[in-house]
Amino acid sequence: MNREIQLIKRPEAAPSHEHLKVVETEQPEPRQGEALVKLLYVSVDPYMRGRMSDAESYIAPFQLNEPMEGGVVAEVVQSKDDSLNQxxxxxxxxxxxEYALVKADSVRKVDPSLGPVTTSLGILGMPGLTAYFGLMDIGQPQKGETLVVSGAAGAVGSTVVQIGKIVGCHVVGIAGSDEKTSYLMNELGVDEVINYKKENMADALANACPDGVDVYFDNVGGDISDRVYPLLNKYARIAQCGAIASYNVPNDQGPRMQMHLIKSSALIKGFTVGDYQTRFNEGFNYLSKWLKEGKLTYEETVQEGFETIPDAFFGLFEGKNIGKQLVKVSEPSSN
Amino acid sequence: MNREIQLIKRPEAAPSHEHLKVVETEQPEPRQGEALVKLLYVSVDPYMRGRMSDAESYIAPFQLNEPMEGGVVAEVVQSKDDSLNQxxxxxxxxxxxEYALVKADSVRKVDPSLGPVTTSLGILGMPGLTAYFGLMDIGQPQKGETLVVSGAAGAVGSTVVQIGKIVGCHVVGIAGSDEKTSYLMNELGVDEVINYKKENMADALANACPDGVDVYFDNVGGDISDRVYPLLNKYARIAQCGAIASYNVPNDQGPRMQMHLIKSSALIKGFTVGDYQTRFNEGFNYLSKWLKEGKLTYEETVQEGFETIPDAFFGLFEGKNIGKQLVKVSEPSSN
Known part of the structure; x- marks a missing residue:
């Protein structure tokens, strides 16, 4: 037997069990040129919320009564493709x-010598590349500048803060629990941390950024960003990676922010990691080098069981995870 | 006798006569190295609204019970500076x-062979340079792309739409009266015009921009920009020049727009003309060349009398002017 998780209803606000359903399906049989893989790890990511809506976007919406889709690590269990081996x-x-068909040109082999295979979904995968390109290409951080990161304890944010330290920035991390802020400060060496659920954001930001804000890597938008904009320095750069605070709020309203941009001649640029496809090797090489040198570290929150994927996904919007949120679906056969 | 117009109260919302006052003052006497000038023309500009508030900004606020300040054309009537002549x-x-003291290094002589002296406050002055640099440096318009301009009939906007046509863009101009839209279409050659006070903005924009929006030169912010954001094409560029719709609205709220930027990997950059100070010659040379070649034209709305300056200024926020709003204070002595 095989199972898949289908989108059965489009959410207006927060996604919940009424929108997703575990469905039993056939075990597929690979044809010539295909391989059968079994899932080992599934990545759940905030951007998937966008694909659950049918609004026009950079990426096609998920179809109703079809499975959700995302980054996974899988093992080849049967191959009719010469370039993939069991x-x-x-x-x-x-x-x-749980079991899916792939073709060789739609997968990338994971080199286990670079680190645990799960890193291909995290620091050496899309989240790591997102952090690298958003910060370096849009943020253009300079030594001594102040870098503020929202969603700092997530898969992307926790990489951004560390690259900020490598560059030599004064790094301020915003997160939503004491566990997260203590992780940021004690394990990642962030200079200043703010627990936005406990602290007065305006005061805390002013204290953490005595020289203003030069670069803002924004994963969240919403109220938190409203408080950052007034502190922007002349020619500040904002890498708009996500806006998780708005994803589940239809017609989300807030203070208009154009005047902050004019006052500081600041720049906001939205992006998705796919914009940098032609430069992935550059990012991958830096990230794996820094990882090997011990300049980068990472955290994973791993939950077990295929049927728990929806809960792991919903938990992203409640800020449950530190680092990369993964679901372990099965053990590799070689173990 | 001499007169000046002082800021006597800071406005919270729209500026009015309770905030400005005509005050009689002494006729100043130039000392060695100074010259006495009499005002001929005064420029009133939307950005001045920002300086009436004491919020931190890129430019110092006006002081209470001190005169307002801005761009003027003046004539030297008495000089104790070797490089300035009566x-x-x-x-x-x-x-x-009406009469002010200047030093040679704080003024620029106007070359009357380039056009009427008032062009130094308009198309060959700050508004023209604002249009040129915002569009060319931030907007980076390409031939065949769609350029949308808000506040299109103002001093800056009317220059932007014409440069857009020189580049070869499909130019869409948004303005607030039939007189303005007809000026844009019939005199400036804009491809599509929208009267935002009469038309349904969403429908009108969709019709005017069948291929989406590549460049948005924004002078107004507010509701109008809310309607442009959903039409942004991949890698769209927004030059955020002004936000006149927000200037007189304390705590102005609107739909959050970060998600539009992410969806289209779009960029917004705020700017002021001073950011380009080292490149003013480049802009000035292009603008005067195009003006000479007849590729650029301009309109002025001229009001008469020093004491009418406040009304001319207030009128900017009611959208009264076409092109550059000026106040003629006196005749040159040479006439």
């Missing part, structure tokens, strides 16, 4: 389906 | 004061 570990964008 | 026409940032 036992190979691969990463790919695949449906949330 | 009869010279100069442009400078000066207080709203």
């Amino acid at each position: 036992g190979d570990i691969v990463t790919a964008m695949l449906p949330w389906r | 009869g010279d026409i100069v442009t400078a940032m000066l207080p709203w004061r």
Whole structure:
């Protein structure tokens, strides 16, 4: 038997169990040129919320009564493709389906010598590349500048703060629990941390950024960003990576911010990691070098069981995870 | 006798006569190295609203019970500076004061062979340079792209739409009266015009921009920009020049727009003309070349009388002017 997780209703606000359903399906049989893989790890990411809506976007919406889809690590269990062998570990964008068919050109083999295979979904995968390109290409941080990161304890944010330290910035991390802020300060060496759920944001930011804000890597938008904009220095750069505070709020309203941009001649640029596809090797090389040198570290929050994927996904919007949120679906056969 | 216009109260919302006052003052006497000038023309500009508030900004606020200040054209009537001669026409940032003292290094002589002296406050002055640099440096318009301009019939906007046509863009101009839209279409050659006070903005924009929006030169912010954001194409660029719709609205709220930026990997950059100070010659040379070649034209709305400056200024926020709003204070002595 095989199982998949389907989108059965589009959410207006927060996604919940009424929108997703575990469905039993057929075990597929690979044809010539295909391989059968079994899922080992599934990545759940905030951007997937966007694909649950049918609004026009950079990426096609999920279809109703079809499986959700995302980054996974999987193992080849049967191959009719010459370039894939049984036992190979691969990463790919695949449906949330325990067993799936792939073609060689839609997967990337994972090199286990670079680190645990889960890093291909985290620091050496899309979140790591998102952090690298958003910060370096849009943020253009300079030594001595102040870098503020919202969602700082997440998969992307926790990489951004560390690259900020490598560059030599004064790094301020915003997160939503004492556990997260203590992780940021004690394990990642962030200079100043703010627990936005406990502290007065305006005061806390003013204290943490005595020289204003030069670079803002924004994963959240909403009220938190409203408080950052007034502190922007002349020619500040904002890398708009996400806006998780707005994803589940239809017609979300807030203070208009154009005047802050004019006052500080500041720049906001939205992006998705796909914009940098032609430069992925550059990012991957830096990230794996820094990881090897011990300049980068990472955290994973791993939950177990295919049927728990929806809960892991919903938890992203409640800020439950530190670092990369993963679901372990099965053990590699080689273990 | 001499007169000046002082800021006597800071406005919370729209500026009015309770905030400004005409005050009689002494006729100043130039000392060695100074010259006495009499105002000929005063420029009133939306950005001045920002300086009436004491919020921190890129430019110091006006002081209470001190004169307002801005761009003027003036004539030297008495000089104790070797490099300024009686009869010279100069442009400078000066207080709203009929007779004022200047030093040679704080004024620029106007070359009357380039056009009427008032162009130094318009198409060959700050508004023209604002249009040129915002569009060319931030907007980076390409031939065949769609350029939308808000506040299109104002001093800056009317220059932007014409440069857009020189580049070869599909130019869409938004303005607030039929007189303005007809000026844009019939005199400036804009491809599509929208009267935002009469038309349904969402429908009108969709019709005017069948291929989406690549460049948005924004002078107004507010509701109008809310309607432009959903049409942004991948990698769209927004030059945020002004936000006149928000200037007189304390705590102005609107739909959050970060998600539009992420969806289209779009960029917004605020700016002021001073950011380009080192490149003013480049802009000035292009603008005067295009003006000479007849590729650029301009309109002025001229009101008469020093004491009418406040009304001319207030009128900007009611959208009264087409092109550059000026106040003629006196005749040059040479006439």
